[in-house]
Amino acid sequence: MAKRKPFVKLQCQECKRINYFTHKSKKADEKKLEIKKFCNWCRKHTVHKEAKR
Numbered sequence: 001m002a003k004r005k006p007f008v009k010l011q012c013q014e015c016k017r018i019n020y021f022t023h024k025s026k027k028a029d030e031k032k033l034e035i036k037k038f039c040n041w042c043r044k045h046t047v048h049k050e051a052k053r
Helices: none
Strands: 007-012 018-023 034-039 044-050
Touching: 007 034, 018 034
Parallel strands: none
Antiparallel strands: 007 018, 007 044, 034 044
């Protein structure tokens, strides 16, 4: 059976809410994922970082 990619939660850095769920590559497994995405609670684009699993 094939191994799955690591599952990740993305948390807004302003309001600290978890807004997005995604998978990330196994090569980038050591580094924390950081993406600028839209937050529905802040109503603007903010930085979202990988939260604890």
